[in-house]
Amino acid sequence: MFCLNINQNLIRKFENTIDTLNPDKSRIPINILGYGEISLVFEFQDNPSIAYKRLPIFESIQQVKRHVKAYRLYNEILSRLDIPVPSYDAYWLKPHYNGPICLYCAQQKIDPNSIGNKIIHVATNEEVRIFILLILQKLAKIWFYNNQKHTRLKIGIDGQISNWSIIGYNANDPKITLKSELSYLDTSTPLFRINGVDAMEPVLFLRSAPTYLRFVLKALFLEDVVGRYYDLRLVIIDLIANFFKEQRKDIIPVIIKVVNDFLAQNPLLNVKPLSYREIKSYYDEDKQIWIIFQNARRLDRWILTKLFRKRYHFYLPGKITR
Numbered sequence: 001m002f003c004l005n006i007n008q009n010l011i012r013k014f015e016n017t018i019d020t021l022n023p024d025k026s027r028i029p030i031n032i033l034g035y036g037e038i039s040l041v042f043e044f045q046d047n048p049s050i051a052y053k054r055l056p057i058f059e060s061i062q063q064v065k066r067h068v069k070a071y072r073l074y075n076e077i078l079s080r081l082d083i084p085v086p087s088y089d090a091y092w093l094k095p096h097y098n099g100p101i102c103l104y105c106a107q108q109k110i111d112p113n114s115i116g117n118k119i120i121h122v123a124t125n126e127e128v129r130i131f132i133l134l135i136l137q138k139l140a141k142i143w144f145y146n147n148q149k150h151t152r153l154k155i156g157i158d159g160q161i162s163n164w165s166i167i168g169y170n171a172n173d174p175k176i177t178l179k180s181e182l183s184y185l186d187t188s189t190p191l192f193r194i195n196g197v198d199a200m201e202p203v204l205f206l207r208s209a210p211t212y213l214r215f216v217l218k219a220l221f222l223e224d225v226v227g228r229y230y231d232l233r234l235v236i237i238d239l240i241a242n243f244f245k246e247q248r249k250d251i252i253p254v255i256i257k258v259v260n261d262f263l264a265q266n267p268l269l270n271v272k273p274l275s276y277r278e279i280k281s282y283y284d285e286d287k288q289i290w291i292i293f294q295n296a297r298r299l300d301r302w303i304l305t306k307l308f309r310k311r312y313h314f315y316l317p318g319k320i321t322r
């Protein structure tokens with residue numbers, strides 16, 4: 001599915017003149033579409049039908065090529081499991097300034113109103129309930145596959161609400177029914193393992209962490225951070241815990257009910273029921289880790305840019321309400 005018309009010239013110009021502190025004030029005008037905890041997603045004002053995700057994290061050509069291959073394969077794997085993904089492509093370059101190789105993962109731009117983190121603020125509780133059920137059905141496809149005895153391929157996924165969109169959702173006439181179809185957006189973090197080997201180099205997850213923290217993070221957390229995407233129960237807990245961050249904790253009990261009913265109806269998934277308490281304590285711990293991480297990155301940026309007058313390669317979002 002490579003039908004995107006990406007503009008390589010524009011990407012090169014953008015990357016070579018980017019203002020990493022304020023990317024939306026760079027020489028080439030962009031609109032920021034979103035960011036995950038560690039990345040920037042934007043569109044070029046001159047080419048607004050494509051969403052670009054910028055990953056300035058690669059140390060060698062071999063490393064970026066491996067990632068692109070994994071990205072393409074992950075998109076294919078999900079499509080084959082009946083989890084639709086937007087059309088996609090990728091382009092990477094070594095910037096003129098002295099910095100890491102930068103990968104741009106491109107995707108057909110999706111209407112922001114149709115993405116989960118927007119939807120849950122406008123949909124009715126019943127519709128959010130259906131939305132969660134639709135996500136669970138997609139997740140189940142992955143774990144029915146993973147749970148087969150002889151598969152060398154294990155697939156992981158980040159089930160967060162902001163990674164799903166509803167195809168054909170119309171903000172003027174919003175409706176979510178059991179017939180609605182979802183698509184999954186977050187494919188630039190390819191989560192799959194072949195014979196136990198991660199397709200995406202796990203250290204890349206840490207690339208945006210301050211250098212002095214990487215060593216510690218790697219020793220303490222890396223396995224857990226990556227491993228939780230391969231554990232259905234943790235993926236679901238993470239999805240629900242999101243509703244605290246999105247300021248919709250009111251609806252969490254409803255969601256826990258739909259999840260537990262679903263798990264009871266699908267005993268082959270072999271996942272124990274969830275409780276509000278464990279989700280709350282997961283959230284509290286996760287929140288602490290991210291706050292520490294974000295503050296450490298801000299300090300790192302300050303040291304690099306203000307003390308050493310060097311370039312900081314990443315974009316750090318402002319304060320995130322949690």
Ligand SMILES: Nc1ncnc2c1ncn2[C@@H]1O[C@H](COP(=O)(O)OP(=O)(O)O)[C@@H](O)[C@H]1O
Pocket residue numbers: 033034035036037038039040041051053086107108109110111112115162163185186187188189
């Ligand atoms: N194709 C797209 N069209 C429009 N917005 C997008 C698209 N892909 C991502 N976004 C926005 O950017 C956010 C982060 O993208 P995502 O791929 O989930 O990256 P991350 O791995 O950093 O979470 C999404 O939650 C969404 O708001």
Ligand SMILES: [Mg+2]
Pocket residue numbers: 036160162163186
């Ligand atoms: Mg995401």
